[in-house]
Amino acid sequence: MTIAAPRRFTGGRRIDISQLIVWAIGGILLAIVLLGSILTLRAGHYTAAQWRDFVVFGIAQGAIYALIALGYTMVYGVLRMINFAHGEVFMSGAMTTFFLADYLNRSGFLKAHPWISLVAMLLFSGLVSMTVAVLVERIAYRPLRGAPRLVPLITAVGASFFLQYTFRGLFGSGVRAYPAIPVLQGKLWVFQKTQVAVFIGVLITLALLVLFLQRTRAGLAIRAVAEDREAAALMGVDVDRAIVTTFAVGGFMAGIAGVLYALVFVQVQFFMGFLPGIKAFTAAVLGGIGNLPGAAVGGLVLGVIESIGPSLFFDGYGIRAAHQLKDVIAFTILVLILIFRPTGLLGERLGGEERV
Amino acid sequence: MIVRAARRAIFIGLVAGIAGWHLSLVGLIPAFAQRRLVGDTLTFSYALLIALLALAAFATGRRYPGAAQRIPWGVLSALVSSLMLFLLALLVTHLNLRQILLNATPELARVLTFGGGASGAGLVRLLLIGLLAGLFAGGLSALPRPWGRVIVSAALMTLLLGLLRDVLGPLLPRVVTSFLYGTAGLSLAGAVVTFLLATVLFTLRWSLRANAVTARATAAVPATVRQPVIQALLLLILASVPLWAGLFLSNVADFVGFYILMGLGLNLVLGFAGLLDLGYVAFFAVGAYTMAVLTSPEVGQRFTLDFWVALPIAVVTTVLAGLLVGLPVLRMRGDYLAIATLGFGEIVRLLVLSDWLKPYLGGAQGVTRIARPSIASWRIDSPQEFYLLVLISCLFAWFLSVRLRDSRLGRSWFAIREDEHVAQAMGINRVTAKLSAFAIGASFGGLSGALFASLVGSVVPASFSLLVSINVVALLVLGGMGSLPGVVVGALALVGLPELLREFQEYRLLVYGIVLIAMMLFRPAGLLPERIHRRELEEAVEEAREIAPAEIATGRG
Amino acid sequence: MVLLETSHLTKRFGGLVALRDVDLVVQERAIHSVIGPNGAGKTTLFNCITGFLVPDAGDIRFSGTSITGLRPDLVARLGIARTYQNIRLFRHLSVLDNVLIGLHPHINYSLLDAILRTPRYRRAERAAEREARELLAFVGLAGKEFFTAANLPYGDQRRLEIARALALRPKLLLLDEPTAGMNPHETEEMIRLIRRLRDERGITILLIEHDMKVVMNISDVVTVLDFGEKIAEGTPEEVRRDPRVIEAYLGRGAASGLGPSTLPLPGEA
Incomplete structure (x- = not known):
């Protein structure tokens, strides 16, 4: 077989036609977005206050994504696998805690001691999600460690649907509304109080996570395993235990995120884990999977883009019901980041696969 | 030693009990309380519970060499599980959990105790059944080589026949039906006869395989003669379906066909080339919507095309979509590829759903009045007639799959699946190899979608959710990735059965989840493994098990 | 006739220079060994030649035409085949x-x-x-x-x-430590097989090898890499006596007379 005019490159990288096409598509998308933004801003349909509200909402939502994203990133850090069922871990906490919240509300305790109730709900949700995460690891992942990558990925998808439909079977497919928490109603300056609460909640959780990873032996073990599992094992780190701890901590944070999510969006349902799960994964990759600060940054960036995006990018074109395209934006970011910068904005701290 | 054995037996009993709690509380067991399999007593729920108890006993017993240990420890496990079930019945009866748990009803308690209720009588019943199930499972596993398997197969066959009463009843000759079936499920006599017949059948099959004389006899007919004969017979049976199957069954067969087509398509991508595409539904959607837009007068351009013109356009469009998805994901590693394709699938669904594209694609209400095919004056309208079209498409896809598998392109897919780096060092262009897998795989999905749109006559975005992709992946995993007969078996089990059993619909995805996990854990190569692929996955999982406890499992994958 | 030639071949990974200005000439029908301590850049050299890495500078010519930066599958089709240190079969x-x-x-x-x-x-x-x-x-x-x-x-x-x-049907075969993990008998057979490849099939062999016995035994030419640079080249005998090679292998001081004056030969070690 002859090779017609082989294309050659030096300077460390190679570009071929398939890549050029992909870059061209990316360029067109970018142009569409830029043009749309300019058109929107010139049209001036939105006031500054509206844009501010978009951003504030985006930050609150992004903070929740960040919390879930940490679970993805930590698991990826120690196991180099995507815990596809993590969105369901998040859902299980939020769904279960509904019944606690409902009980507290009916008994009047919620009104009398809103802060205690809130903390109880957060802890309860965290514990439920943690249990679920640990069980998933034990049943669906651990027996398959070391198998080809495809295998745990498939069990992860399986676990995801198993959990969704288990909760549907247990609690029904209806939407349940969390009771309103009296102290969180109303506004604080330009912010909704719930948004402030969510943001503070996320900050506290993040601080606790950093403390845990930096200051405790278990945290040290996790970091060691993430750095180099083999070496960690040789140094006497109990790898299995470190992995379980990772799932537990990631699960706990997902549970907390579940309650915070319910504060913002009120309604919970068995299917609620799917979108936040995917978006949090997007956030994790956006920040650089395996990279903890990256997950936080990625969450915020994604939340804000998703919140202002539909109006900013599409309003200028006069597209009907642009808000429906919110998830399209999120998924497009996901695909684009996987194509163009799979190591994320801040880089994959834990290093990816050997690329040769 | 005895303490350890007892602890293990109790542990397995507890695990099975928890599984029973799960199945009960998600509603799977109570849902089948009305589905009678044999006589008036044996409902599907009871069969499930008994199977659970027997499984517990089997799982415990299999670790021991002889019946003397297998049976007692197995029975212990089954009894522990029975106690767990009784405990749940007690809880459900005496605590009002219905506010939270939908299925914690008194009805559940009755089902769990085999009608005895959460009382002494129920406890006795449960323990007795546990004892029998344990003895049965232990005894079976103690039987010499083929017998355990033959009896289990025959029993399953009998239950399946009972399960399919509503489907099979009208198809069989009146005499047979009235003998086999009672008011619901098999009659007692029918069950006994079925069981005996099935036993004879399975025994025969086994002895045919094991017996050297018959093996030689079959070998006397050369494969070149035998295979076409078998194929022709199969084809005849398949082609005759519309003649004996009613409207409902033909409809189900059509849907199974759509999934077989998609399964064969994804098999090229996932089974052959090893690329997990979680957005395969996108191609199904592209095919369906192309057909819809081109042939329905409702949307887009004012003209409409004939079905036969639109069909090739739909397939070509899907091929282009396959290339479009394939190009950007060429360089992605496995897990990212899965998520990126999932993203593509969702983007397609959301765009179709949006008001923005409503003038062109119909928005949430979808598109109706899609054309049906006609040949000369014969309009292919009913599911029975449509079946032939679906069958031909499936056969064509199968044929193509076989031919591609045995070509250099197929080998290059296998090479990419096994080791992408080395494949390139062997002169394989990964761009061509992967893109061709995506494009050809997509075309099967597009064909399936176009036929689907035409048969149903309308398309709505809700038919193209992620669940379709998961369904296709699950059926591949169940049948065996890379295995063509596996696709058919998977589609029959995961699409056909649920369509036939109305109660099952709700638990479909729960079962898919269980299938995906359980298959990967216990039988990663699937029910009908591809000869070569089987070794790969099973060995790898075996190896993973061996090093799992204190594993050092980097470097692979 | 020159079959493969690299000139000023350079490859960096971030700050690390894996290959620096490597000039290598492989004659047709030669058995040519590349040796060097761990991390000397031997496998990087192989990856550059086979197209899996694109060099940052320099040129690779194969039977007269430049193949620098050519896609791996095209390089393979031109007639360069390889094996791997840790066997990679399908x-x-x-x-x-x-x-x-x-x-x-x-x-x-x-x-x-x-x-x-x-x-x-x-x-x-x-x-x-x-x-x-x-x-x-x-x-x-x-x-x-x-x-x-x-x-x-x-x-x-x-x-x-x-x-x-x-x-x-390669003209050039790159073998990455073909005798790694073999017992003496198997090694002996492998050496025979490599010779047959050249003698019966006319294939040029470029080989990375750690086993000095094998290298000294079958090589026509030996190239020594250290920290990405070529430090010596010649017949096995010449290379064995080269002080820079001894230094690279045995550390500084060895060459100045404190250690053995040549690399260990089979039996001496």
Whole structure:
């Protein structure tokens, strides 16, 4: 077989036609977005206050994504696998805690001691999600460690649907509304109080996570395993235990995120884990999977883009019901980041696969 | 030693009990309380519970060499599980959990105790059944080589026949039906006869395989003669379906066909080339919507095309979509590829759903009045007639799959699946190899979608959710990735059965989840493994098990 | 005749220079060894030649034409085949399929031929299978065509990897530590096989090897790399006495008379 005019490159990288096409598509998308933004801003349909509200909402939502994203990133850090069922871990906490919240509300305790109730709900949700995460690891992942990558990925998808439909079977497919928490109603300056609460909640959780990873032996073990599992094992780190701890901590944070999510969006349902799960994964990759600060940054960036995006990018074109395209934006970011910068904005701290 | 054995037996009993709690509380067991399999007593729920108890006993017993240990420890496990079930019945009866748990009803308690209720009588019943199930499972596993398997197969066959009463009843000759079936499920006599017949059948099959004389006899007919004969017979049976199957069954067969087509398509991508595409539904959607837009007068351009013109356009469009998805994901590693394709699938669904594209694609209400095919004056309208079209498409896809598998392109897919780096060092262009897998795989999905749109006559975005992709992946995993007969078996089990059993619909995805996990854990190569692929996955999982406890499992994958 | 030539070949990974200005000339029908301590850049050199890495600077010429930065599959089609240090077979395919995949570039029929099973397809497939069987016989794996590759014993896996590489009908074969992990007897057989590759099939061999006994035994020319730079080149005997080589291998001071004045020969070590 002859090779017609082989294309050659030096300077460390190679570009071929398939890549050029992909870059061209990316360029067109970018142009569409830029043009749309300019058109929107010139049209001036939105006031500054509206844009501010978009951003504030985006930050609150992004903070929740960040919390879930940490679970993805930590698991990826120690196991180099995507815990596809993590969105369901998040859902299980939020769904279960509904019944606690409902009980507290009916008994009047919620009104009398809103802060205690809130903390109880957060802890309860965290514990439920943690249990679920640990069980998933034990049943669906651990027996398959070391198998080809495809295998745990498939069990992860399986676990995801198993959990969704288990909760549907247990609690029904209806939407349940969390009771309103009296102290969180109303506004604080330009912010909704719930948004402030969510943001503070996320900050506290993040601080606790950093403390845990930096200051405790278990945290040290996790970091060691993430750095180099083999070496960690040789140094006497109990790898299995470190992995379980990772799932537990990631699960706990997902549970907390579940309650915070319910504060913002009120309604919970068995299917609620799917979108936040995917978006949090997007956030994790956006920040650089395996990279903890990256997950936080990625969450915020994604939340804000998703919140202002539909109006900013599409309003200028006069597209009907642009808000429906919110998830399209999120998924497009996901695909684009996987194509163009799979190591994320801040880089994959834990290093990816050997690329040769 | 005895303490350890007892602890293990109790542990397995507890695990099975928890599984029973799960199945009960998600509603799977109570849902089948009305589905009678044999006589008036044996409902599907009871069969499930008994199977659970027997499984517990089997799982415990299999670790021991002889019946003397297998049976007692197995029975212990089954009894522990029975106690767990009784405990749940007690809880459900005496605590009002219905506010939270939908299925914690008194009805559940009755089902769990085999009608005895959460009382002494129920406890006795449960323990007795546990004892029998344990003895049965232990005894079976103690039987010499083929017998355990033959009896289990025959029993399953009998239950399946009972399960399919509503489907099979009208198809069989009146005499047979009235003998086999009672008011619901098999009659007692029918069950006994079925069981005996099935036993004879399975025994025969086994002895045919094991017996050297018959093996030689079959070998006397050369494969070149035998295979076409078998194929022709199969084809005849398949082609005759519309003649004996009613409207409902033909409809189900059509849907199974759509999934077989998609399964064969994804098999090229996932089974052959090893690329997990979680957005395969996108191609199904592209095919369906192309057909819809081109042939329905409702949307887009004012003209409409004939079905036969639109069909090739739909397939070509899907091929282009396959290339479009394939190009950007060429360089992605496995897990990212899965998520990126999932993203593509969702983007397609959301765009179709949006008001923005409503003038062109119909928005949430979808598109109706899609054309049906006609040949000369014969309009292919009913599911029975449509079946032939679906069958031909499936056969064509199968044929193509076989031919591609045995070509250099197929080998290059296998090479990419096994080791992408080395494949390139062997002169394989990964761009061509992967893109061709995506494009050809997509075309099967597009064909399936176009036929689907035409048969149903309308398309709505809700038919193209992620669940379709998961369904296709699950059926591949169940049948065996890379295995063509596996696709058919998977589609029959995961699409056909649920369509036939109305109660099952709700638990479909729960079962898919269980299938995906359980298959990967216990039988990663699937029910009908591809000869070569089987070794790969099973060995790898075996190896993973061996090093799992204190594993050092980097470097692979 | 020069078959392969690199000039000023340079490859960096971030701050690390894996190859610096490497000039290498491989004569046709030579058995040419590349040696050097761990991390000297030997495998990077192989990856640059086979197109898996694109060098930052420099040129690689193969039988007169530049192949710098050419895609790996095109490099393979030009006639450069390789094996791996840690055997990389298509582990779960049959032995025969492994070799058939190597023949991929030489099987000529269209997709339509394959779908319709035209005479052209049948002819090409039959010829390919014949060639594959012949190659398997050449490396001593006749009769094992339908074993799963992963189930072969270690030595046979090495042979299969070579047979698969031969299926490309290469002019140049890159062998990455072909005797790693072998016992003396197996090593002896491998050396014989490598010689036969050159003598019977006229294939030029470029080889990375740690076992000095093997290197000294079969090489026509030895190139020594250290920290990405070429520090010596010549016949085994010349290289063995080169003070810079001894220094690289045994550390500073060794060359100044404190250590042995040559690299250990078989039996001396």
